[in-house]
Structures are given as structure tokens and as C-alpha cells.
Amino acid sequence: MATPSxxxxxxxxQSIKMTGFYEIYKRYDRSDIxxxxxxxxxxxxxxxxxxxxxxxxxxxxxxxxxxTPFLEDxxxxxxxxxxRNFGRAIQLYAPLYLSDHCDNECVYCGFKRTAxxxxxxxxxxxxxxxxxxxxxxxIRHMLLLTGGSRKESPLEYIRDSxxxxxxxxxxxxxxxYPLETDEYRVMVEAGADGLTVYQETYDxxxxxxxxxSGPKKDYLFRMDAPERAALAGMRAVNIGVLFGLGEAREDAxxxxxxAEYLQEKYPACEISVSVPRLRAGDSGSYRPRKVxxxxxxxxxxxxxxxxxxSGITVSxxxxxxxxxxxxxLGVTRMSAGSVTAVGGYAVNKDKDLSYQFHVSDDRDxxxxxxxxxxxxYQAVFYDHVP
Amino acid sequence: xxxxxxxxxxxxxxxxLFIGTGKFSDERMIKDVISASGAQVITVxxxxxxxxxxxxxxxxxxxxxxxxxxxxxxxxxxDEAVRIARIARAAGCGNWxxxxxINDNRYLLPDNLETLKAVEVLVKxxxxxxxxxxxxxxxxxRLLEAGAAAVMPLGSPIGSNRGLRTEEIVxxxxxxxxxxxxxDAGLGAPSDxxxxxxxxxxxxxxxxxxxxxxxxxxxxxxxxxxxxxGRRAYIAGLAPSIETAEASSPLTGFLGxx
Numbered sequence: 001m002a003t004p005s006x007x008x009x010x011x012x013x014q015s016i017k018m019t020g021f022y023e024i025y026k027r028y029d030r031s032d033i034x035x036x037x038x039x040x041x042x043x044x045x046x047x048x049x050x051x052x053x054x055x056x057x058x059x060x061x062x063x064x065x066x067x068t069p070f071l072e073d074x075x076x077x078x079x080x081x082x083x084r085n086f087g088r089a090i091q092l093y094a095p096l097y098l099s100d101h102c103d104n105e106c107v108y109c110g111f112k113r114t115a116x117x118x119x120x121x122x123x124x125x126x127x128x129x130x131x132x133x134x135x136x137x138x139i140r141h142m143l144l145l146t147g148g149s150r151k152e153s154p155l156e157y158i159r160d161s162x163x164x165x166x167x168x169x170x171x172x173x174x175x176x177y178p179l180e181t182d183e184y185r186v187m188v189e190a191g192a193d194g195l196t197v198y199q200e201t202y203d204x205x206x207x208x209x210x211x212x213s214g215p216k217k218d219y220l221f222r223m224d225a226p227e228r229a230a231l232a233g234m235r236a237v238n239i240g241v242l243f244g245l246g247e248a249r250e251d252a253x254x255x256x257x258x259a260e261y262l263q264e265k266y267p268a269c270e271i272s273v274s275v276p277r278l279r280a281g282d283s284g285s286y287r288p289r290k291v292x293x294x295x296x297x298x299x300x301x302x303x304x305x306x307x308x309x310s311g312i313t314v315s316x317x318x319x320x321x322x323x324x325x326x327x328x329l330g331v332t333r334m335s336a337g338s339v340t341a342v343g344g345y346a347v348n349k350d351k352d353l354s355y356q357f358h359v360s361d362d363r364d365x366x367x368x369x370x371x372x373x374x375x376x377y378q379a380v381f382y383d384h385v386p
Numbered sequence: 387x388x389x390x391x392x393x394x395x396x397x398x399x400x401x402x403l404f405i406g407t408g409k410f411s412d413e414r415m416i417k418d419v420i421s422a423s424g425a426q427v428i429t430v431x432x433x434x435x436x437x438x439x440x441x442x443x444x445x446x447x448x449x450x451x452x453x454x455x456x457x458x459x460x461x462x463x464x465d466e467a468v469r470i471a472r473i474a475r476a477a478g479c480g481n482w483x484x485x486x487x488i489n490d491n492r493y494l495l496p497d498n499l500e501t502l503k504a505v506e507v508l509v510k511x512x513x514x515x516x517x518x519x520x521x522x523x524x525x526x527x528r529l530l531e532a533g534a535a536a537v538m539p540l541g542s543p544i545g546s547n548r549g550l551r552t553e554e555i556v557x558x559x560x561x562x563x564x565x566x567x568x569x570d571a572g573l574g575a576p577s578d579x580x581x582x583x584x585x586x587x588x589x590x591x592x593x594x595x596x597x598x599x600x601x602x603x604x605x606x607x608x609x610x611x612x613x614x615x616g617r618r619a620y621i622a623g624l625a626p627s628i629e630t631a632e633a634s635s636p637l638t639g640f641l642g643x644x
Contacts, residue, residue: 083598084545087409140436170436177405235462268462268489309491376411382436385460 020227021261022220025202025254033250037064039356045070049077054305059256062302071298078301078330081308089378091311091333092368093141093173096123097342098161100354102147104214106200108245108278108286110340110356111147113214117354120342121152128164133346137337137365140382141171143196147363148177148216155183162190162224170384173236178225184232193384194236195229197222198274199322201246202254210245226258230266235385237262237271238313243296244278244288252299256306263310272311272333275299277318282359293322297329304330320361320371327375336368387618392588394427395514395535396404397453401425402583403613404455404568405606406593407444408434414603423606428452429484429591431459434472445479455516457484464503471508483508484538484570485517491587494544498525501533509533518570521555526563537563538590540545542572545594549578553585576605576612583616584623 008188040061041108049070061067062074099121100111107114122130131142142165158176167173173194174187184195199222201207207219216222226237239258241251255273263271277296278288300312314323314331316338323334339345342355363371369379392399404427406418420428428448435456436443448454456474461467464487471483485508487500489623501517502525508515514535521523521539529537539556542548549572550556560567569582570591579590599605 083409084547084594086545087594087597088411089409263492266494270491309494373412378411378413380434383433385433385466386470 021258022223024257025223028254029236030203030250033253034247036060037066037249040064040066042066042069048053048305049073053308056257056260056306057252059302059306060253060330061367062305063250063252065172067302068294068298071294071301074305074327075297078170078304079328081304082328082332085309086311086332087378088351088376089380090327090331090372091141091380091383092139092336093143093171093333094137094139094365095143095145095175095315095335095338095340096127096134097128097145097344097356098158099146099149099153099338100342100356101149102214103151103214104148104216106216107212107213108242108288109211109262110354115354118352120348120353122161122343122347123155124160124164126343126347127161128167130343130345130347131165134337137334138369138381139337139365140169142169143173143175143335145175146177148214150177150215153177154275155179155186158185159190159316162187162192166191170382170386174236179228181228181232184229184234188233188235192234194238194270195234196238196240196274197225198242198276199223199255199258200239200242202241202251202258203246206246223258226262226271227265227346229251230262230269230271234235235270236311237266237269238274238311239271240276240278240313242278243291243299246289247299248289248291248295248299249320252302256303259303259307259310263307270311271307272313273303273307274313274315275303276315279317279358279360288310296322297326300326300330316359316361318355318360320363323361324371324375327372327377334368337363337365369383387621390617390621394516394588397588399426399453401427401610401613402589402617403579403606404570404589404591404608405596406427406457406591407431407448408459408593410602411491411597413444413447416444417449419596419606420449420452422603423596423610425606425610426451426453427455427482427589427591429455429593430479431454431455432470432477433460433477435474435477435479444461453482454480455482455484456480457486458504459486459488461485461487461504462489463487463497467500467504468507471504471513472511475513481512482514483516485515496520496540498522499577502528504533505529505532516568521552521559523555523559523562524560526567530563530566532551534566536566536568538568538570538591540571541569541578541590544571546572547574547576547595548572550581551608553581556582556587557585562607573609576608579609580612580616580619583613584619585622589613 044061175196241255311332313333315335340356372379405425406429456479458467458470487497518538526537542551568589
């Protein structure tokens with residue numbers, strides 16, 4: 001196997017050849033976007049809201065400041081579209097951290113290479129134990145995560161962990177460092193149903209500034225990862241932005257365009273989006289930009305109108321109160337009872353652990369389920385195509 | 387009406403309203419929905435049947451005596467549909483299968499060609515097969531020739547609640563594929579269901595419009611009544627039209643010899 005750096009270099013060439021979403025991204029001049037957003041008038045918003053299917057330009061309008069007085073209308077439309085397409089049901093899942101070893105220096109992350117604290121890694125047998133415990137709480141869909149270290153979490157290790165976890169739960173998705181297409185195929189064959197990979201920010205310059213070192217610096221290789229996974233036959237691919245890094249409206253726009261691009265090119269793959277928000281104090285001393293609750297609601301509802309059939313995920317980075325309030329606004333999937341440390345559910349429960357981020361909604365799974373029921377929503381634990 | 391009984395796969399079916407079980411806020415509601423509507427054929431997505439867990443299984447809310455029709459939701463091609471059907475039967479879900487092959491997540495429209503392939507395989511394996519399809523008379527015929535028990539063209543895209551937007555084609559199918567057309571997907575109101583039945587469709591399958599209604603049981607009953615009314619109109623419409631033709635004065639009676 002090639003060393004990480006060589007692999008990264010080779011992959012960049014392949015990414016450029018693949019071109020993919022980057023070509024679309026490059027068509028937009030960021031200053032043009034800002035200008036366009038400032039220029040939208042009430043009539044543009046009304047026109048977008050009156051359409052059955054909105055264009056990219058409508059989507060940009062709905063993400064603009066001019067749309068904020070229409071948030072209630074957007075929320076109503078978003079709720080109706082979501083009800084028709086997804087019903088009164090929210091899927092629940094839990095993250096399972098396999099390893100926090102990381103070669104990247106991402107200024108905002110609790111697992112960054114230079115972060116203090118002992119690094120941990122579950123062996124596949126321990127991963128199975130952890131999964132068994134989470135499954136005993138009712139969760140049937142797990143998201144396996146590793147830090148960005150190919151050396152500490154090689155392909156074979158992740159594959160073996162998938163196999164071990166699948167002994168206990170039917171549905172397994174991955175949130176790992178970007179792989180090559182053939183490597184994603186290995187994961188699909190092992191039984192991985194989905195891949196989550198966030199661009200964090202689409203702002204290329206900012207991306208370079210917040211990812212100080214490590215393989216993650218390769219913006220293009222990351223941008224093309226969702227496409228490689230779709231190409232490899234991954235059933236579901238979830239992309240996202242870490243709101244709080246870049247300009248939220250712009251990043252939301254590119255996230256939606258990226259999802260649209262992928263869904264158009266890979267119609268058989270379920271493309272979904274996530275809207276995690278970085279907050280001050282989530283991890284270390286990084287000071288994120290302020291992204292308000294109202295910003296997130298606007299981002300969710302605009303995304304729903306632009307991508308009517310795409311799943312939208314909200315994690316436990318958000319507070320219980322906020323999550324309760326946005327259940328019916330367009331969200332289709334939530335994490336619940338999350339522990340964001342390696343082995344934090346069972347295997348390393350009593351140890352002094354390092355967490356990737358601060359969990360704002362620390363309710364257990366049954367409390368989240370009860371909350372959903374009280375809102376007239378079914379908590380879906382099992383949704384797996386055998 | 388009394389002797390107008392729907393028969394599919396050798397089963398006499400009391401209600402021409404089939405019900406889907408997805409999208410409900412609480413699966414326990416399904417029991418009331420079935421009881422209020424009198425529906426007998428109930429579809430369940432295998433992807434939502436968690437055989438490993440007791441107490442949280444949609445099957446528990448489906449009364450004895452119902453005909454369970456497992457759908458292959460999630461299948462992207464014929465092979466996956468066939469695999470899901472086999473797993474469903476092995477899991478004790480019976481041998482009624484609604485084939486649903488979708489590889490376009492933007493519109494959720496079915497792939498008729500892969501559907502046909504799956505039907506060919508599953509019929510040979512003894513399944514009672516009901517394929518969900520884009521309305522198309524020729525493919526409809528091919529599916530029936532391959533042994534499908536009925537065909538299920540969509541009224542409008544899944545979840546759209548737009549009603550019978552494919553009416554012209556469905557009408558032709560209902561006329562040509564006598565008694566074998568069940569409209570599935572998109573019916574948003576009981577009047578849509580009545581319209582399908584008036585055209586001579588054998589049955590309708592409804593899920594979203596019932597599941598997301600604020601009062602699912604009452605909405606199910608409304609659909610059930612609409613289906614009965616529509617069917618009654620269809621039957622009533624046929625017989626009198628012959629009598630009327632006989633009783634009327636000839637339209638060309640004024641023509642004399644020239």
C-alpha cells in the first residue's frame with residue numbers, strides 16, 4: 001500500500017481528472033454570490049416559494065437575508081414536503097467512534113493531531129462489544145467513525161470493524177478519511193450501507209487555512225470522496241458543511257448544489273445532507289463564526305425546498321430544545337444518545353476520555369423517542385434493505 | 387355488488403382498498419386504520435421489518451386474516467428485488483410481493499424493465515407478484531403475460547398526493563387489462579380513489595394520504611367508502627348503458643330512402 005502522502009498526490013490527479021463538482025464550484029465567483037444574495041427582493045422570494053421545483057437561483061434567494069421575513073412560510077412548505085415524502089417518521093442512529101488517532105491538524109477539532117489526551121482505538125472485537133451495547137439500547141443503525149489516520153486505522157481495520165459491528169446491527173455507515181473508489185468498494189462488500197463525508201467548508205482558501213496540515217489539506221480529494229463512494233455502489237451518501245467555519249449562506253448553497261450534482265449523476269444513490277453547527281467551546285479554543293438558530297432553520301428549510309427527497313440529518317451537537325423544535329421542519333434523521341469518544345458507551349466507559357465535540361443534547365435514546373412521540377412522530381430504528 | 391368479489395392469486399378479497407403501512411406517526415395506529423377501512427391487503431416494506439426485535443415490529447399491528455404484501459422498497463434492480471422477496475418469504479411474510487424497483491431517488495419513479503425481469507423470476511418461484519410500475523399498456527401486458535397477478539401503475543409520483551395525474555393512460559390500461567389494474571401511489575384524496583374505481587380499476591393502494599392525515603383512521607374509512615362508491619358507479623354504469631341504447635330512439639331514424 002502506498003504511503004498516505006503518495007496516495008494523496010496520486011488521488012489529487014485522479015480527482016482533477018474526475019473534475020466532478022469542482023467544475024461547478026469554480027463557475028461561481030464568491031463575490032458574485034454575495035452580490036446576488038444582497039440583490040434579492042421580496043418578489044424573488046415569493047416567486048421561489050410559489051414554485052413546485054425551485055432552481056439553484058431560487059435556492060440562493062431562499063438562503064439570502066431577504067428571505068428571513070419568510071421563514072415561517074419556508075418552514076410550512078418544508079414541513080409539508082417532508083411529510084409527503086418521509087411521513088411522520090424520524091430515523092435514529094448513534095455514532096460509534098472506532099479510533100481518535102489523527103494525522104490532521106484541523107483547528108476546530110477535538111481529535112486534531114496536536115490535541116492533548118491519550119489516543120484510543122478499539123480493536124474489531126471491542127468495536128463489536130461497543131456495538132452490542134448500543135444495540136441493546138434499541139439502536140439499529142450505527143455510524144462508525146475514525147480519525148484521519150490511515151496508518152492507525154488502515155482499510156483492513158475499518159473493514160474488519162464493519163464486519164464485527166454488523167454482527168450486532170443491520171445498518172452501518174462510515175465517517176472516515178476519504179478513500180479511493182476501489183477502497184469504497186471494499187467497504188460496500190463488507191456491508192457498509194452509507195458514507196458520510198463533510199466538506200466542512202466549500203471556501204477553498206478558508207479550507208486551506210483551517211486545515212493546517214495532514215492529508216485532509218487535499219481539498220479536491222475530499223470534495224470528490226462522495227462521488228467516488230457513489231461510483232463504488234454505496235447505497236447512501238451524506239454530505240455536509242460544518243457551519244461556523246465559513247460564510248454559512250454560501251456554504252449552504254454549495255452543499256445543496258453538491259447534493260444536487262451527485263443526485264443527478266447518481267440517481268440510484270440516496271444523497272442526503274447534514275447541517276452540523278460548530279459552537280464556541282465545542283472543542284478547544286477555536287472561535288467559530290456565529291450561526292444562529294434562525295440561520296440553521298433557514299438552511300434546513302431552503303435545502304428541503306431545493307432537495308425535496310433528500311434526507312436531512314441533525315446531530316446531538318444541537319441542544320435538546322432546538323432539536324425538539326425543528327423535528328417537523330424538514331429533518332429526517334437524528335442521532336440519539338451519542339457518546340463522541342472512543343469506547344465511550346461501554347468498552348472504555350470508566351476511563352478518562354477525549355471527546356471529539358461537546359454533545360449538547362445528552363438525552364438517552366428512550367427520552368428522544370418519547371419526545372418524538374409527543375410531537376406526533378415515529379422514531380424509526382430499523383430501516384435497512386437486506 | 388354482492389357477487390362482485392375481487393380475486394387475486396386465488397384469494398377472494400373483501401376490500402378493494404389496499405393500505406400501505408409506512409409514514410405513520412405511530413405504528414400502533416395501523417391497527418385502527420385497518421379496522422376502520424376494512425382493508426384486507428396490507429403492504430409492508432421488508433426494510434422496516436426488524437425480525438431481530440420483539441415489541442417494535444410493524445407486523446404486530448396487522449390483524450390475523452389480513453393478506454400481507456411485502457414490498458421490495460430499496461431494491462435498485464431486479465436482482466435486489468428478487469433477493470428481498472426471497473428473504474421476506476423465508477422470514478415468514480408469505481408469498482405476496484409488491485415489486486418496487488427504484489433507481490432514481492430524485493423522482494422515485496419505478497424502473498419498468500428491471501421490474502419485468504424480477505416478475506419473470508419470482509412468478510416461477512411461486513410468488514403472487516404485483517408489480518408497481520410507470521403506467522404503460524405494453525409493459526403492463528408483458529407483466530401480466532409473465533404471470534403478474536395484477537399490475538400497479540402509479541397515479542402520480544410516490545408521496546406527491548397529486549391524485550390521478552396519469553389518468554389517460556391508466557384508463558386505457560383499465561380498459562384493456564380488464565380487472566388487473568390497481569392504482570398505486572399519489573392518490574391524495576378519497577375522490578381520487580373513487581375516480582380510479584369508476585374507470586374500472588380493480589383496486590387502489592393508499593398510504594401517504596392516510597398516514598399523514600391528522601386522523602388516519604377516519605381518512606382510511608373515507609377512502610374505503612370512496613372505493614366502494616366508485617366501484618358501484620362502475621358496475622352501475624355498465625349495465626344501464628346497454629339498456630339505454632336499446633330504449634332510445636334511433637339517432638338516424640329521420641333518414642329516409644332517397
